[in-house]
Amino acid sequence: MLKQIFTWWSGNTIGAAFDIGRRANPVGTDEYGNRYFEERKPSLEGRRRRYVMYNGLAEPSKVPADWHGWLHHTLDTPPTKMPLDRRDWETDHTPNMTGTPYATKPKGSLAAGDARQKSDADYEAWKPDA
Structure with missing residues:
Protein backbone atom coordinates (compact mmCIF):
# COMPACT_ATOMS: atom_id res chain seq x y z
CA MET A 1 0.00 0.00 0.00
CA LEU A 2 2.84 2.44 0.81
CA LYS A 3 4.35 1.75 -2.62
CA GLN A 4 1.12 2.92 -4.26
CA ILE A 5 1.16 6.11 -2.24
CA PHE A 6 4.81 7.13 -2.62
CA THR A 7 6.40 5.45 -5.67
CA TRP A 8 5.46 6.01 -9.29
CA TRP A 9 7.92 3.53 -10.87
CA SER A 10 6.23 0.44 -9.41
CA GLY A 11 2.84 1.41 -10.80
CA ASN A 12 0.44 4.31 -10.55
CA THR A 13 0.24 6.24 -7.31
CA ILE A 14 -3.16 6.66 -5.71
CA GLY A 15 -2.90 10.42 -6.28
CA ALA A 16 -2.23 10.01 -10.01
CA ALA A 17 -5.08 7.51 -10.40
CA PHE A 18 -7.44 9.87 -8.55
CA ASP A 19 -6.36 12.92 -10.56
CA ILE A 20 -6.58 11.23 -13.96
CA GLY A 21 -9.89 9.59 -13.03
CA ARG A 22 -11.30 12.95 -11.96
CA ARG A 23 -10.43 14.96 -15.08
CA ALA A 24 -10.06 12.44 -17.92
CA ASN A 25 -12.25 9.94 -19.73
CA PRO A 26 -11.11 6.35 -20.31
CA VAL A 27 -10.40 5.70 -23.99
CA GLY A 28 -9.21 2.10 -24.11
CA THR A 29 -6.86 -0.66 -23.02
CA ASP A 30 -4.04 -2.34 -24.95
CA GLU A 31 -2.95 -5.98 -24.99
CA TYR A 32 -0.59 -5.38 -22.04
CA GLY A 33 -3.34 -4.06 -19.78
CA ASN A 34 -2.20 -0.42 -20.00
CA ARG A 35 -5.15 1.97 -19.77
CA TYR A 36 -5.41 5.16 -21.84
CA PHE A 37 -7.23 8.38 -20.98
CA GLU A 38 -8.00 11.74 -22.58
CA GLU A 39 -8.81 14.92 -20.66
CA ARG A 40 -12.37 16.18 -20.80
CA LYS A 41 -11.37 19.80 -21.49
CA PRO A 42 -8.64 21.12 -23.81
CA SER A 43 -5.52 22.50 -22.12
CA LEU A 44 -4.10 26.00 -22.67
CA GLU A 45 -2.54 25.02 -26.01
CA GLY A 46 -5.95 23.89 -27.26
CA ARG A 47 -5.39 20.12 -27.23
CA GLY A 69 0.88 7.54 -32.11
CA TRP A 70 -2.39 8.42 -30.38
CA LEU A 71 -0.67 9.55 -27.15
CA HIS A 72 1.58 11.94 -29.10
CA HIS A 73 -1.29 13.39 -31.18
CA THR A 74 0.01 11.81 -34.40
CA LEU A 75 -3.31 9.95 -34.68
CA ASP A 76 -6.59 11.71 -33.92
CA THR A 77 -8.64 8.55 -33.42
CA PRO A 78 -7.67 6.02 -30.73
CA PRO A 79 -6.87 2.45 -31.86
CA THR A 80 -10.03 1.18 -30.13
CA LYS A 81 -12.15 3.07 -32.69
CA MET A 82 -9.88 2.81 -35.73
CA PRO A 83 -7.12 0.17 -35.48
CA LEU A 84 -4.04 0.55 -37.67
CA ASP A 85 -3.76 -1.76 -40.66
CA ARG A 86 -1.29 -4.55 -39.98
CA ARG A 87 1.05 -5.79 -42.69
CA ASP A 88 2.05 -9.42 -43.19
CA TRP A 89 5.70 -8.61 -42.51
CA GLU A 90 5.05 -6.85 -39.18
CA THR A 91 5.92 -8.66 -35.98
CA ASP A 92 4.10 -8.31 -32.68
CA HIS A 93 5.21 -5.49 -30.39
CA THR A 94 7.66 -6.49 -27.67
CA PRO A 95 8.72 -4.23 -24.81
CA ASN A 96 12.38 -3.29 -24.37
CA MET A 97 13.94 -5.87 -22.06
CA THR A 98 17.22 -4.00 -21.43
CA GLY A 99 18.17 -4.15 -17.77
CA THR A 100 15.91 -7.12 -17.04
CA PRO A 101 16.77 -10.82 -16.67
CA TYR A 102 15.20 -11.32 -20.14
CA ALA A 103 17.63 -8.95 -21.92
CA THR A 104 19.49 -10.27 -24.97
CA LYS A 105 22.94 -11.55 -24.08
CA PRO A 106 24.96 -12.11 -27.27
CA LYS A 107 27.63 -14.78 -27.51
CA GLY A 108 30.82 -13.57 -25.83
CA SER A 109 28.99 -11.08 -23.64
CA LEU A 110 30.20 -10.82 -20.05
CA ALA A 111 26.59 -11.10 -18.91
CA ALA A 112 26.13 -14.35 -20.86
CA GLY A 113 29.05 -15.96 -19.03
CA ASP A 114 30.56 -17.36 -22.25
CA ALA A 115 34.27 -17.36 -23.03
CA ARG A 116 35.19 -14.49 -25.32
CA GLN A 117 36.35 -15.35 -28.81
CA LYS A 118 40.01 -14.72 -29.57
CA SER A 119 40.58 -11.86 -32.01
CA ASP A 120 41.47 -12.75 -35.59
CA ALA A 121 45.12 -13.32 -36.54
CA ASP A 122 45.01 -10.45 -39.05
CA TYR A 123 44.32 -7.88 -36.32
CA GLU A 124 47.19 -5.50 -35.72
CA ALA A 125 47.00 -2.90 -32.98
CA TRP A 126 47.83 0.67 -34.00
CA LYS A 127 51.03 2.03 -32.50
CA PRO A 128 51.81 5.71 -32.79
CA ASP A 129 55.25 6.75 -34.00
CA ALA A 130 57.44 7.70 -31.08
Whole structure:
Protein backbone atom coordinates (compact mmCIF):
# COMPACT_ATOMS: atom_id res chain seq x y z
CA MET A 1 0.00 0.00 0.00
CA LEU A 2 2.84 2.44 0.81
CA LYS A 3 4.35 1.75 -2.62
CA GLN A 4 1.12 2.92 -4.26
CA ILE A 5 1.16 6.11 -2.24
CA PHE A 6 4.81 7.13 -2.62
CA THR A 7 6.40 5.45 -5.67
CA TRP A 8 5.46 6.01 -9.29
CA TRP A 9 7.92 3.53 -10.87
CA SER A 10 6.23 0.44 -9.41
CA GLY A 11 2.84 1.41 -10.80
CA ASN A 12 0.44 4.31 -10.55
CA THR A 13 0.24 6.24 -7.31
CA ILE A 14 -3.16 6.66 -5.71
CA GLY A 15 -2.90 10.42 -6.28
CA ALA A 16 -2.23 10.01 -10.01
CA ALA A 17 -5.08 7.51 -10.40
CA PHE A 18 -7.44 9.87 -8.55
CA ASP A 19 -6.36 12.92 -10.56
CA ILE A 20 -6.58 11.23 -13.96
CA GLY A 21 -9.89 9.59 -13.03
CA ARG A 22 -11.30 12.95 -11.96
CA ARG A 23 -10.43 14.96 -15.08
CA ALA A 24 -10.06 12.44 -17.92
CA ASN A 25 -12.25 9.94 -19.73
CA PRO A 26 -11.11 6.35 -20.31
CA VAL A 27 -10.40 5.70 -23.99
CA GLY A 28 -9.21 2.10 -24.11
CA THR A 29 -6.86 -0.66 -23.02
CA ASP A 30 -4.04 -2.34 -24.95
CA GLU A 31 -2.95 -5.98 -24.99
CA TYR A 32 -0.59 -5.38 -22.04
CA GLY A 33 -3.34 -4.06 -19.78
CA ASN A 34 -2.20 -0.42 -20.00
CA ARG A 35 -5.15 1.97 -19.77
CA TYR A 36 -5.41 5.16 -21.84
CA PHE A 37 -7.23 8.38 -20.98
CA GLU A 38 -8.00 11.74 -22.58
CA GLU A 39 -8.81 14.92 -20.66
CA ARG A 40 -12.37 16.18 -20.80
CA LYS A 41 -11.37 19.80 -21.49
CA PRO A 42 -8.64 21.12 -23.81
CA SER A 43 -5.52 22.50 -22.12
CA LEU A 44 -4.10 26.00 -22.67
CA GLU A 45 -2.54 25.02 -26.01
CA GLY A 46 -5.95 23.89 -27.26
CA ARG A 47 -5.39 20.12 -27.23
CA ARG A 48 -6.73 17.53 -24.85
CA ARG A 49 -3.94 15.89 -22.89
CA ARG A 50 -3.64 12.14 -23.16
CA TYR A 51 -2.39 9.76 -20.49
CA VAL A 52 -1.36 6.15 -20.04
CA MET A 53 -1.66 4.29 -16.74
CA TYR A 54 0.76 1.38 -16.98
CA ASN A 55 -0.14 -2.11 -15.89
CA GLY A 56 2.69 -2.88 -13.47
CA LEU A 57 6.06 -1.15 -13.82
CA ALA A 58 6.09 2.25 -15.52
CA GLU A 59 7.93 1.17 -18.67
CA PRO A 60 7.25 3.37 -21.74
CA SER A 61 8.44 0.70 -24.17
CA LYS A 62 5.35 -1.33 -23.18
CA VAL A 63 3.23 1.12 -25.24
CA PRO A 64 2.44 -0.38 -28.69
CA ALA A 65 3.04 1.75 -31.82
CA ASP A 66 -0.62 2.54 -32.50
CA TRP A 67 -1.20 3.77 -28.94
CA HIS A 68 2.10 5.69 -29.02
CA GLY A 69 0.88 7.54 -32.11
CA TRP A 70 -2.39 8.42 -30.38
CA LEU A 71 -0.67 9.55 -27.15
CA HIS A 72 1.58 11.94 -29.10
CA HIS A 73 -1.29 13.39 -31.18
CA THR A 74 0.01 11.81 -34.40
CA LEU A 75 -3.31 9.95 -34.68
CA ASP A 76 -6.59 11.71 -33.92
CA THR A 77 -8.64 8.55 -33.42
CA PRO A 78 -7.67 6.02 -30.73
CA PRO A 79 -6.87 2.45 -31.86
CA THR A 80 -10.03 1.18 -30.13
CA LYS A 81 -12.15 3.07 -32.69
CA MET A 82 -9.88 2.81 -35.73
CA PRO A 83 -7.12 0.17 -35.48
CA LEU A 84 -4.04 0.55 -37.67
CA ASP A 85 -3.76 -1.76 -40.66
CA ARG A 86 -1.29 -4.55 -39.98
CA ARG A 87 1.05 -5.79 -42.69
CA ASP A 88 2.05 -9.42 -43.19
CA TRP A 89 5.70 -8.61 -42.51
CA GLU A 90 5.05 -6.85 -39.18
CA THR A 91 5.92 -8.66 -35.98
CA ASP A 92 4.10 -8.31 -32.68
CA HIS A 93 5.21 -5.49 -30.39
CA THR A 94 7.66 -6.49 -27.67
CA PRO A 95 8.72 -4.23 -24.81
CA ASN A 96 12.38 -3.29 -24.37
CA MET A 97 13.94 -5.87 -22.06
CA THR A 98 17.22 -4.00 -21.43
CA GLY A 99 18.17 -4.15 -17.77
CA THR A 100 15.91 -7.12 -17.04
CA PRO A 101 16.77 -10.82 -16.67
CA TYR A 102 15.20 -11.32 -20.14
CA ALA A 103 17.63 -8.95 -21.92
CA THR A 104 19.49 -10.27 -24.97
CA LYS A 105 22.94 -11.55 -24.08
CA PRO A 106 24.96 -12.11 -27.27
CA LYS A 107 27.63 -14.78 -27.51
CA GLY A 108 30.82 -13.57 -25.83
CA SER A 109 28.99 -11.08 -23.64
CA LEU A 110 30.20 -10.82 -20.05
CA ALA A 111 26.59 -11.10 -18.91
CA ALA A 112 26.13 -14.35 -20.86
CA GLY A 113 29.05 -15.96 -19.03
CA ASP A 114 30.56 -17.36 -22.25
CA ALA A 115 34.27 -17.36 -23.03
CA ARG A 116 35.19 -14.49 -25.32
CA GLN A 117 36.35 -15.35 -28.81
CA LYS A 118 40.01 -14.72 -29.57
CA SER A 119 40.58 -11.86 -32.01
CA ASP A 120 41.47 -12.75 -35.59
CA ALA A 121 45.12 -13.32 -36.54
CA ASP A 122 45.01 -10.45 -39.05
CA TYR A 123 44.32 -7.88 -36.32
CA GLU A 124 47.19 -5.50 -35.72
CA ALA A 125 47.00 -2.90 -32.98
CA TRP A 126 47.83 0.67 -34.00
CA LYS A 127 51.03 2.03 -32.50
CA PRO A 128 51.81 5.71 -32.79
CA ASP A 129 55.25 6.75 -34.00
CA ALA A 130 57.44 7.70 -31.08
